[in-house]
Amino acid sequence: xxxxxxxxxxVRGRAELIRLLFATGGIPYEDVRIGRDKWPELxxxxxxxxxxxxxxxxxxxxxxxxxARFVAREAGLLGESSSDxxxxxxxxxxxxxxxELLKEVVLEKDASKRAEKKKEFSEKSLPHFLTLYEGFANxxxxxxxxxxTWADISFFNMMDFLTAxxxxxxxxxxxxxxxxxxxxxxxxxxxxxKERPVTDH
Numbered sequence: 001x002x003x004x005x006x007x008x009x010x011v012r013g014r015a016e017l018i019r020l021l022f023a024t025g026g027i028p029y030e031d032v033r034i035g036r037d038k039w040p041e042l043x044x045x046x047x048x049x050x051x052x053x054x055x056x057x058x059x060x061x062x063x064x065x066x067x068a069r070f071v072a073r074e075a076g077l078l079g080e081s082s083s084d085x086x087x088x089x090x091x092x093x094x095x096x097x098x099x100e101l102l103k104e105v106v107l108e109k110d111a112s113k114r115a116e117k118k119k120e121f122s123e124k125s126l127p128h129f130l131t132l133y134e135g136f137a138n139x140x141x142x143x144x145x146x147x148x149t150w151a152d153i154s155f156f157n158m159m160d161f162l163t164a165x166x167x168x169x170x171x172x173x174x175x176x177x178x179x180x181x182x183x184x185x186x187x188x189x190x191x192x193x194k195e196r197p198v199t200d201h
Contacts, residue, residue, distance in 0.1 A: 004029035006067075008052040009036065011199045014064040015052040017150075017157045018071055023192035024153060025075025033197070065092075072150035079151075084144045088151040091136060091143050095158050098129045102162060122166055134173045141178025148186060156183035161201070 004022070008015035010033035022029050034042060034051075043049050047062045054060070054067045061067055072078050079085040105121050108114035133155070136143055143151040159180060163169050170177050183189055 001028075002057050003055075004071075005032060005055040006030065006052060007032040007034060007042075007055070009034060009039075010197065011201055012157075012161075013201065016160075017068045017154055018052060018054070018064065019196070020153050020157055020189060020192065021068060021071040021075055021077060021150060023188040024077060024148060024186055025071070026188050027071070027075060065096075068150065068154075077148060077150045077153065079144050079149050084149070088144050088149050091133070091151040092154050094129075094132070095154055098125060099158055099161075101125050102165070106165065118165070126162075126166065126169060130169065130173050130176060134175050137175035137179050139175065141175060141182045143179065148182065152179050152183050153189075156180055156189075164201075 004027065006015060006018060006022075006029055012019075019031065039051075042051070046053050047060055050062055052064055052067060053062045054070070056070075061070065069078070079088045101121055105114065105117045108117055133143075138146075140146055141152075143149065143155065155176075156179065159170065159176075170180065184193065
């Protein structure tokens with residue numbers, strides 16, 4: 001089996017989906033977490049001057065979604081057919097767009113502007129997104145087929161961040177709530193959630 005070494009800061013951030021995919025697949029890896037003070041030294045040694053990076057038997061890869069897709073493939077979580085994989089990719093890309101809107105809210109420094117953005121997000125962007133995705137989820141609580149794919153895990157990861165700001169976000173969305181429960185009940189995920197380092201974000 002290849003050896004995997006994932007390097008990122010000691011936060012969930014852009015590396016958490018990757019960690020969740022490793023956990024789901026039961027794939028051992030080295031979870032390296034660096035302090036911000038170490039980043040200037042490491043930065044010029046990375047392929048594109050950014051992290052996360054994944055080392056696989058000496059080969060180094062960057063770009064969080066490229067790494068996530070690679071790990072999902074290794075874990076058999078991309079989807080069974082080309083059409084399944086395209087659907088999963090579509091749902092991940094749609095989720096990323098909403099994630100960017102949420103980031104705007106969270107990173108806003110001005111308190112009054114932040115409150116404005118948060119209100120608009122909670123009243124417009126978030127309900128629109130969740131209603132769409134409730135329609136994409138099936139009765140068994142999956143987005144693609146009848147088993148976990150990285151689309152389900154990515155949605156779970158995004159909601160993990162999102163419900164910190166909007167705790168009741170999934171109220172009334174029964175299929176989406178089932179997606180979350182299906183992901184959490186995966187033995188690898190359950191173990192990771194119990195053991196992962198506690199961080200602010």
